[in-house]
Amino acid sequence: LKEKIREIETSISQKYPPVKFLSEKDRKRILITGGAGFVGSHLADKLMMDGHEVTVVDNFFTGRKRNVEHWIGHENFELINHDVVEPLYIEVDQIYHLASPASPPNYMYNPIKTLKTNTIGTLNMLGLAKRVGARLLLASTSEVYGDPEVHPQREDYWGHVNPIGPRACYDEGKRVAETMCYAYMKQEGVEVRVARIFNTFGPRMHMNDGRVVSNFILQALQGEGLTVSIICYIFYIYIYMCTYFKGNPEEHTILEFAKLIRGLVGSRSEILSLPEAQDDPQRRNPDISKAKLLLGWEPVVPLEEGLNKTIDYFRKELEYQANNQYI
Ligand code: NAD
Ligand code: UDP
Numbered sequence: 076l077k078e079k080i081r082e083i084e085t086s087i088s089q090k091y092p093p094v095k096f097l098s099e100k101d102r103k104r105i106l107i108t109g110g111a112g113f114v115g116s117h118l119a120d121k122l123m124m125d126g127h128e129v130t131v132v133d134n135f136f137t138g139r140k141r142n143v144e145h146w147i148g149h150e151n152f153e154l155i156n157h158d159v160v161e162p163l164y165i166e167v168d169q170i171y172h173l174a175s176p177a178s179p180p181n182y183m184y185n186p187i188k189t190l191k192t193n194t195i196g197t198l199n200m201l202g203l204a205k206r207v208g209a210r211l212l213l214a215s216t217s218e219v220y221g222d223p224e225v226h227p228q229r230e231d232y233w234g235h236v237n238p239i240g241p242r243a244c245y246d247e248g249k250r251v252a253e254t255m256c257y258a259y260m261k262q263e264g265v266e267v268r269v270a271r272i273f274n275t276f277g278p279r280m281h282m283n284d285g286r287v288v289s290n291f292i293l294q295a296l297q298g299e300g301l302t303v304s305i306i307c308y309i310f311y312i313y314i315y316m317c318t319y320f321k322g323n324p325e326e327h328t329i330l331e332f333a334k335l336i337r338g339l340v341g342s343r344s345e346i347l348s349l350p351e352a353q354d355d356p357q358r359r360n361p362d363i364s365k366a367k368l369l370l371g372w373e374p375v376v377p378l379e380e381g382l383n384k385t386i387d388y389f390r391k392e393l394e395y396q397a398n399n400q401y402i
Pocket of ligand 2: 177178179274285286287288290291302303304329352355356
């Protein structure tokens, strides 16, 4: 049997990243909605390399096949073009529900669609979880705190959200999604987990995402002005890299951040001051003591290391685009 296992591992590792062999009893069938996006594709890598069967469901609104192309054809991997606003009938053991645009320009592009994705889409995934008895994790957000009045933000803070402002489609959409998760847990016994992710960056994030890290890196690489729209903002960065949620428990003003990225890129871009966007949170900073105590989780990737890896990725993406512009 050991020979056979080694044989399978070798044959698979020649074409794909190395995958652990798991016995059928330990191997889970895992659905990742939004798995062709930035965070979801890293999660797909981790779960595939751990030896599970992974189904990625994505409508490719902001995600790309390129993010998961290294798994296409692997017997443990499936990619389905599907919109979670429509029901989905598959058999799985676990669901990671990430499908939703994440950056302000993307979620404001079509606010009604953002609301449908986070409400109807989440309802569909909870219905699926209930039918098949799967555990579901919802990728929620620090935006459920709105423009917080309490610092740092603990899990039991209820937030300060403008329900009719330009960010409401996302903030309120995620708040309803969380409410749905807990209703399905209490009423139907569905096992749920909610992760409130803070502003995250790393390789595979969309270059035109429109968020602060991608904007500053791209602007610095292209010699354009860095658009600082808020200078008193104190900011906490969670870095997503490789396989786990990782981060660096430091606060920085956006201006400091612009200077840091400009220095790391080695750019001479000037720093431009833009008017503040409506309802932009002034300060966000998670209290991670509960995650540390209960999950043993704490940030491990230093800020500059994470930024340098993201800068390298963006450089390669720009080269790739330049070389493929006439295709
Ligand atoms: P992303 O835009 O890279 O990925 C989202 C994925 O969901 C994309 O592949 C997109 O095509 C897909 N999607 C969107 N609407 C869909 C729909 N209706 N049906 C099927 N697929 C759909 O964003 P990300 O940064 O990887 O974020 C993933 C999740 O994490 C999101 O739920 C987001 O709200 C949450 N989150 C991310 C951050 C962050 O900083 N990246 C912060 C807080 C929360
Ligand atoms: N920001 C900025 N310049 C940019 C983009 C964003 O100063 O080019 C600021 C923005 O006003 C906000 C912070 O950076 O205060 C984080 O915004 P981002 O769009 O990255 O994400 P959010 O966490 O608000 O979804």
